[in-house]
Amino acid sequence: MPDAHFYPVIVAGGRGTRFWPLSRARRAKQLLPLAGRQSMIQQTFARLRPLAPKKNFWVITNDLLRPAILKQLPQLPRAQVIAEPAARNTAPAIGLAAFLLQRRDPDAVLGMFPADHVIADEKRFLGDLEATASIAASGQNIVVMGVRPNRPETGYGYIELGAKVDGCFRVLRFREKPDRKTAEQFLWSGNFLWNSGMFVWSARTLCSALHEHLPATASVLEEIADTFGSSRFQRALKKLYPKVENISIDYAVLEPRSAKGEQASGLFCIPADFGWNDLGSWTALHEYKLNNHTKDGNVIEAAGELALDASNNYIHAPGKFVAAVGVNDLVVVETGDALLITTLQNSQDVGKVVTVLDRKKRKDLV
Amino acid sequence: MPDAHFYPVIVAGGRGTRFWPLSRARRAKQLLPLAGRQSMIQQTFARLRPLAPKKNFWVITNDLLRPAILKQLPQLPRAQVIAEPAARNTAPAIGLAAFLLQRRDPDAVLGMFPADHVIADEKRFLGDLEATASIAASGQNIVVMGVRPNRPETGYGYIELGAKVDGCFRVLRFREKPDRKTAEQFLWSGNFLWNSGMFVWSARTLCSALHEHLPATASVLEEIADTFGSSRFQRALKKLYPKVENISIDYAVLEPRSAKGEQASGLFCIPADFGWNDLGSWTALHEYKLNNHTKDGNVIEAAGELALDASNNYIHAPGKFVAAVGVNDLVVVETGDALLITTLQNSQDVGKVVTVLDRKKRKDLV
Numbered sequence: 052m053p054d055a056h057f058y059p060v061i062v063a064g065g066r067g068t069r070f071w072p073l074s075r076a077r078r079a080k081q082l083l084p085l086a087g088r089q090s091m092i093q094q095t096f097a098r099l100r101p102l103a104p105k106k107n108f109w110v111i112t113n114d115l116l117r118p119a120i121l122k123q124l125p126q127l128p129r130a131q132v133i134a135e136p137a138a139r140n141t142a143p144a145i146g147l148a149a150f151l152l153q154r155r156d157p158d159a160v161l162g163m164f165p166a167d168h169v170i171a172d173e174k175r176f177l178g179d180l181e182a183t184a185s186i187a188a189s190g191q192n193i194v195v196m197g198v199r200p201n202r203p204e205t206g207y208g209y210i211e212l213g214a215k216v217d218g219c220f221r222v223l224r225f226r227e228k229p230d231r232k233t234a235e236q237f238l239w240s241g242n243f244l245w246n247s248g249m250f251v252w253s254a255r256t257l258c259s260a261l262h263e264h265l266p267a268t269a270s271v272l273e274e275i276a277d278t279f280g281s282s283r284f285q286r287a288l289k290k291l292y293p294k295v296e297n298i299s300i301d302y303a304v305l306e307p308r309s310a311k312g313e314q315a316s317g318l319f320c321i322p323a324d325f326g327w328n329d330l331g332s333w334t335a336l337h338e339y340k341l342n343n344h345t346k347d348g349n350v351i352e353a354a355g356e357l358a359l360d361a362s363n364n365y366i367h368a369p370g371k372f373v374a375a376v377g378v379n380d381l382v383v384v385e386t387g388d389a390l391l392i393t394t395l396q397n398s399q400d401v402g403k404v405v406t407v408l409d410r411k412k413r414k415d416l417v
Numbered sequence: 418m419p420d421a422h423f424y425p426v427i428v429a430g431g432r433g434t435r436f437w438p439l440s441r442a443r444r445a446k447q448l449l450p451l452a453g454r455q456s457m458i459q460q461t462f463a464r465l466r467p468l469a470p471k472k473n474f475w476v477i478t479n480d481l482l483r484p485a486i487l488k489q490l491p492q493l494p495r496a497q498v499i500a501e502p503a504a505r506n507t508a509p510a511i512g513l514a515a516f517l518l519q520r521r522d523p524d525a526v527l528g529m530f531p532a533d534h535v536i537a538d539e540k541r542f543l544g545d546l547e548a549t550a551s552i553a554a555s556g557q558n559i560v561v562m563g564v565r566p567n568r569p570e571t572g573y574g575y576i577e578l579g580a581k582v583d584g585c586f587r588v589l590r591f592r593e594k595p596d597r598k599t600a601e602q603f604l605w606s607g608n609f610l611w612n613s614g615m616f617v618w619s620a621r622t623l624c625s626a627l628h629e630h631l632p633a634t635a636s637v638l639e640e641i642a643d644t645f646g647s648s649r650f651q652r653a654l655k656k657l658y659p660k661v662e663n664i665s666i667d668y669a670v671l672e673p674r675s676a677k678g679e680q681a682s683g684l685f686c687i688p689a690d691f692g693w694n695d696l697g698s699w700t701a702l703h704e705y706k707l708n709n710h711t712k713d714g715n716v717i718e719a720a721g722e723l724a725l726d727a728s729n730n731y732i733h734a735p736g737k738f739v740a741a742v743g744v745n746d747l748v749v750v751e752t753g754d755a756l757l758i759t760t761l762q763n764s765q766d767v768g769k770v771v772t773v774l775d776r777k778k779r780k781d782l783v
Contacts, residue, residue: 072738355779357773359773360763370754376760392742393742
């Protein structure tokens with residue numbers, strides 16, 4: 052059931068360079084239909100839609116992506132698709148949303164959702180989220196959605212669970228991206244969940260937490276928020292927003308908050324089991340797309356295909372007939388102007404291509 | 418100096434499937450500019466041009482390729498670009514040319530040249546060829562151009578050299594494609610040359626050799642040759658040519674001839690040292706294109722390129738920006754409708770792709 056006081060805030064400012072050459076500065080990962088016909092952000096919106104009225108949705112993005120987002124999500128109130136004039140990470144982004152909402156609805160509960168994750172079991176997701184929102188609505192609670200790990204991933208932060216309370220857990224502490232050995236210990240202990248980047252809290256709680264842990268930034272954000280709805284907003288945003296700290300919500304609020312201790316912190320974690328995947332690389336996408344219909348681990352998106360003695364490749368070349376002969380573990384992605392050739396193992400390094408292209412000022416290619 | 422009695426016969430009926438997807442049934446390897454701005458057959462013509470007047474050139478090809486050859490070589494007398502109605506290998510092809518020329522010029526000397534080889538040192542080639550032609554012009558001699566091997570190649574036939582006579586050698590015998598171990602022995606002995614597929618002989622010699630070794634086919638070819646220049650030629654060719662034996666000139670004439678013994682056979686071999694390469698696969702092309710300007714062994718034909726921790730790749734994607742990240746020894750070839758991904762080691766198997774596409778009746782792709 053839609054909840055009039057629940058406000059999904061979709062964080063969509065990322066560039067997603069690891070999906071180059073498909074992703075570009077104006078067509079970032081969240082705007083691509085990587086996991087279906089709809090783009091990631093369209094899927095994110097559709098998934099959350101049952102929980103809140105359309106007018107409650109907010110998107111925080113940047114100038115380059117805003118036009119495409121408005122086009123992909125015409126249902127959204129245009130003024131609530133906010134373009135940061137400078138990238139300042141998640142704390143100011145969600146913080147601005149909190150101050151804006153506090154002024155509109157004193158009972159506002161915010162959820163922060165990355166725009167570029169996939170979730171297999173949407174029904175379960177909605178159930179978990181409703182439970183999360185009801186915990187967040189009371190007191191000064193902050194709830195994070197945790198994902199049960201199935202591999203010793205070193206690319207995510209972890210949440211160490213504390214006491215169990217009514218189907219959810221208190222948070223003992225947050226742990227930064229671990230090394231491989233530590234990640235294996237986390238996996239086997241069974242007491243650590245991946246930090247999904249999805250948080251829920253009341254606007255009241257978040258605003259006071261920001262004043263406590265990030266006071267200068269909080270004041271600037273309040274100053275901006277005070278102009279919202281007036282003709283001064285865009286100017287204030289452009290002038291003031293670049294002054295806020297460049298910091299993630301994890302570092303700015305969650306970690307200092309957890310230092311208060313398991314009880315006093317008011318931090319809770321919902322162990323979520325809804326088939327979460329952040330699709331962090333071509334390799335993750337390849338894995339995600341493997342199913343009963345794929346042969347020899349080849350995921351080939353093309354007009355036609357022929358694999359001879361070839362296995363475990365991800366090939367994206369729409370409109371072409373693809374022949375793979377005697378090759379394994381490759382990633383090949385073709386667009387109108389570019390061709391990427393790498394391996395599943397090296398696909399995390401694709402961001403380096405964008406770094407080089409940035410340096411060479413090849414704006415046509417990034 | 419052009420020799421009025423020398424007739425270059427360019428054999429251009431091959432399909433060159435190992436260069437798929439660039440090569441197609443109507444755009445075979447010899448029509449592609451693989452080794453420069455001109456196509457292979459244009460280069461072959463230009464290379465031979467100093468030795469004979471234009472009107473002396475003949476091309477034996479097939480119906481699918483004839484239109485493109487006429488377009489690429491408008492200098493040729495159209496009637497002398499002959500399309501075989503059925504593929505019957507080299508013996509009938511060069512045999513038909515011999516019977517046709519015997520009727521025009523009793524002193525004709527023919528050279529048979531594959532249309533799809535590259536030769537680095539054209540000056541040396543012409544010198545060698547002049548020597549060859551003068552040997553072929555006298556008596557019943559047959560001269561083959563041999564290439565000094567630089568690797569134990571198992572994909573070519575070999576010529577075992579006999580006695581040395583005035584800068585050339587008598588042929589002791591022809592040896593079929595050897596296994597690896599035999600090829601290594603050939604290489605180390607220093608007494609074996611690669612059979613280049615380039616032969617020179619008088620029309621008289623070849624015609625009598627065909628009557629001796631391939632009598633039924635010789636009669637059919639004579640019957641066709643008798644109609645040349647009349648309105649009956651095309652019908653005769655279409656009706657009779659399919660009846661000839663499907664056999665190479667090596668099997669049909671050279672091997673039985675060599676069995677007569679080193680002296681009696683009249684077989685000579687010119688050891689040619691003009692940088693010959695038959696560009697038999699993408700791998701051979703990659704090797705051919707390596708030079709002082711290539712970095713880390715990458716040959717990348719594209720609008721732009723970036724190789725990160727990538728070496729020894731051949732990538733052909735004209736118009737695209739190519740990024741190769743952490744890949745080695747690959748062959749990637751892109752055309753408007755197809756994308757081939759294989760390895761240098763497997764590039765010989767590309768013909769199998771064409772076999773499958775033939776079977777699937779994908780005429781659009783072969």
